[in-house]
Amino acid sequence: MERTWNNKAWFMVLPVLLLVAFSAIIPLMTVVNYSVQDTFGNNDFFWAGSEWFDEILHSDRFWEAMGRNLVFSAIILIIEIPLGIFIALNMPKKGWGVPVCLVLMALPLLIPWNVVGTIWQVFGRVDIGLLGYSLRALGFNYNYVNDPFDAWITVIVMDVWHWTSLVVLLCYAGLVSIPDAYYQAAKIDGASRWAIFRYIQLPKMNRVLLIAVLLRFMDSFMIYTEPFVVTGGGPGNTTTFLSIDLVKLAIGEFNLGEAAAMSIVYFLIIMLLSWVFYTVMTAYDAEQ
Amino acid sequence: MNLTWMAWTLPTAVFFITILALLCGMAIWEYVSPGGNPRVGVLRFETTRGDRLFLSLLGSAFIHLAWLGLVGPNLWWALALSVVYAIGVFRYV
Numbered sequence: 001m002e003r004t005w006n007n008k009a010w011f012m013v014l015p016v017l018l019l020v021a022f023s024a025i026i027p028l029m030t031v032v033n034y035s036v037q038d039t040f041g042n043n044d045f046f047w048a049g050s051e052w053f054d055e056i057l058h059s060d061r062f063w064e065a066m067g068r069n070l071v072f073s074a075i076i077l078i079i080e081i082p083l084g085i086f087i088a089l090n091m092p093k094k095g096w097g098v099p100v101c102l103v104l105m106a107l108p109l110l111i112p113w114n115v116v117g118t119i120w121q122v123f124g125r126v127d128i129g130l131l132g133y134s135l136r137a138l139g140f141n142y143n144y145v146n147d148p149f150d151a152w153i154t155v156i157v158m159d160v161w162h163w164t165s166l167v168v169l170l171c172y173a174g175l176v177s178i179p180d181a182y183y184q185a186a187k188i189d190g191a192s193r194w195a196i197f198r199y200i201q202l203p204k205m206n207r208v209l210l211i212a213v214l215l216r217f218m219d220s221f222m223i224y225t226e227p228f229v230v231t232g233g234g235p236g237n238t239t240t241f242l243s244i245d246l247v248k249l250a251i252g253e254f255n256l257g258e259a260a261a262m263s264i265v266y267f268l269i270i271m272l273l274s275w276v277f278y279t280v281m282t283a284y285d286a287e288q
Numbered sequence: 289m290n291l292t293w294m295a296w297t298l299p300t301a302v303f304f305i306t307i308l309a310l311l312c313g314m315a316i317w318e319y320v321s322p323g324g325n326p327r328v329g330v331l332r333f334e335t336t337r338g339d340r341l342f343l344s345l346l347g348s349a350f351i352h353l354a355w356l357g358l359v360g361p362n363l364w365w366a367l368a369l370s371v372v373y374a375i376g377v378f379r380y381v
Contacts, residue, residue, distance in 0.1 A: 026294075029294065029300075029304060030293070030294045030295065032300055032303070032304075033294055033295040033296055033297060033300045034295055036297060036299065036300060037295055037297065039295075043292050043293060043295075045295045045297075047297065049361070050356055050361050050363060051361075053353065053356055054356055054357075054361060057353065057356060057357035058357070265353065268346070268349050268350065268353070271346060272346060272350070275342075275346065279333065282333075283332075283333040286333070286334075
């Protein structure tokens with residue numbers, strides 16, 4: 001059959017293209033321009049070539065922040081994806097409980113990042129915070145200001161509290177779209193709870209899970225505000241993730257060239273990892 | 289329009305013009321031969337020629353970074369290696 005090609009549809013995406021050009025492409029071009037130059041202000045730039053990239057690639061500070069970021073993203077995905085699926089599976093599918101659960105799940109997502117950071121910063125304080133004070137009263141030597149382990153736990157729990165709801169809502173949307181006929185057929189076949197999950201629910205959630213994994217990976221890999229407000233990257237540099245280090249470099253030290261080079265390397269790594277996630281999951285989907 | 293804040297240089301302008309030329313070339317290729325030429329190559333999943341361009345550009349960026357980090361600042365060899373890599377991607381992926 002002869003396919004019809006209607007290129008007029010491209011005009012419909014033109015506004016989005018313009019918006020993306022101004023919000024992403026032009027700033028990205030500027031960052032590329034900065035990455036090969038040095039500046040001391042006043043819009044005066046001096047050619048530096050690949051010097052900043054060389055410096056970044058041989059910088060322990062960069063690789064340590066990268067390592068912390070990768071570990072953080074891995075922990076976040078390991079906790080939030082199974083937990084999100086578990087909560088979505090146990091949410092009511094009918095009745096008054098549905099809107100109640102949906103509103104409760106949406107609440108953490110409505111709170112701005114800096115407010116979440118402030119809430120947890122106060123919550124975790126050992127002198128006035130409910131969490132910190134209670135843990136101390138129970139005999140735990142908890143102090144996120146001094147102890148790197150406690151700081152990591154606080155940042156991870158905060159992220160789980162803030163973002164697991166997103167995974168829950170996406171999985172729930174996938175689950176409610178499964179027709180009842182599938183469950184009835186499984187019941188007739190005497191399928192176990194695990195078999196229903198493995199062969200009906202999980203394949204039907206595949207696409208939304210792909211979106212959830214991608215969103216949570218990219219968000220956690222770019223995390224800035226929450227750990228910055230709670231720990232400020234400390235104690236020492238133990239919770240200094242790439243974005244925090246980048247801001248320190250660009251604004252704190254006014255090292256725009258090196259910060260631009262770091263941004264580009266950071267961007268390329270996010271692109272590569274997102275492509276790998278996307279490809280693996282869509283290839284798996286096609287196989288199914 | 290004053291664009292000094294964008295800090296343009298000749299090499300970066302050439303870089304972006306090359307990317308734009310590649311995208312225009314891909315658009316013309318698509319016009320001449322529509323459908324994106326999907327096929328399953330060595331990676332064992334379907335790719336279109338747009339995917340192959342993306343892989344070539346992303347891979348080239350990492351080849352340049354790896355060359356800079358492991359060998360040295362003479363990036364002409366990295367560019368030559370990237371061209372060979374891109375030809376390989378378009379031929380076999």
